[in-house]
Amino acid sequence: GAGVSQSPRYKVAKRGQDVALRCDPISGHVSLFWYQQALGQGPEFLTYFQNEAQLDKSGLPSDRFFAERPEGSVSTLKIQRTQQEDSAVYLCASSIGTSGGYTFGSGTRLTVV
Amino acid sequence: KQEVTQIPAALSVPEGENLVLNCSFTDSAIYNLQWFRQDPGKGLTSLLLIQSSQREQTSGRLNASLDKSSGRSTLYIAASQPGDSATYLCAFRGPASGGSYIPTFGRGTSLIVHP
Numbered sequence: 001g002a003g004v005s006q007s008p009r010y011k012v013a014k015r016g017q018d019v020a021l022r023c024d025p026i027s028g029h030v031s032l033f034w035y036q037q038a039l040g041q042g043p044e045f046l047t048y049f050q051n052e053a054q055l056d057k058s059g060l061p062s063d064r065f066f067a068e069r070p071e072g073s074v075s076t077l078k079i080q081r082t083q084q085e086d087s088a089v090y091l092c093a094s095s096i097g098t099s100g101g102y103t104f105g106s107g108t109r110l111t112v113v
Numbered sequence: 114k115q116e117v118t119q120i121p122a123a124l125s126v127p128e129g130e131n132l133v134l135n136c137s138f139t140d141s142a143i144y145n146l147q148w149f150r151q152d153p154g155k156g157l158t159s160l161l162l163i164q165s166s167q168r169e170q171t172s173g174r175l176n177a178s179l180d181k182s183s184g185r186s187t188l189y190i191a192a193s194q195p196g197d198s199a200t201y202l203c204a205f206r207g208p209a210s211g212g213s214y215i216p217t218f219g220r221g222t223s224l225i226v227h228p
Binding site: 104 | 154159214216217219220
């Protein structure tokens with residue numbers, strides 16, 4: 001597609017519920033990043049894929065967070081047993097390579113109640 | 114760990130002023146630095162990308178410079194307009210452990226341009 005697409009745009013989850021956030025990157029983009037952005041803060045790195053390989057997951061805050069990109073295109077960020085502190089905007093970005101610029105999606109705003 | 118600092122955190126100016134937004138980073142081994150704009154409730158829109166071999170990039174009223182030796186990038190906005198009101202974020206990208214190149218963001222400068 002022409003840009004990075006994220007769905008859903010908004011998600012309200014009850015505490016303890018599992019959620020799955022989808023990212024559809026620009027076709028052909030090798031690199032894919034997930035970021036978490038709390039209100040009034042800059043985006044914080046969660047995890048990075050190069051094609052289907054998850055090369056860095058050092059930013060995932062707990063083992064409740066899991067990301068996959070099985071075919072090297074669409075990626076899913078899954079959060080199990082959501083907590084209130086998980087409320088944030090989750091941003092996905094893709095890049096054609098390792099040194100180029102990158103394009104962000106509009107994000108998924110997750111609210112845990 | 115790479116640290117990216119943006120100054121000022123917030124800025125409120127009358128329309129027409131020329132603005133300077135600063136971004137500093139701690140690691141001189143840089144691949145590129147990218148400036149983004151974020152409107153409330155929206156994703157990030159890329160403004161300018163400066164590769165490590167470049168000194169500056171220009172797009173319309175925007176000019177971004179890169180000084181690797183001092184660890185700084187500056188975004189100049191000429192003749193500011195109310196439509197420029199947004200949060201401006203800089204992202205540093207450099208080599209990291211494991212061979213990945215993770216962009217690190219500053220916290221942003223929140224800009225309000227009033228008529």
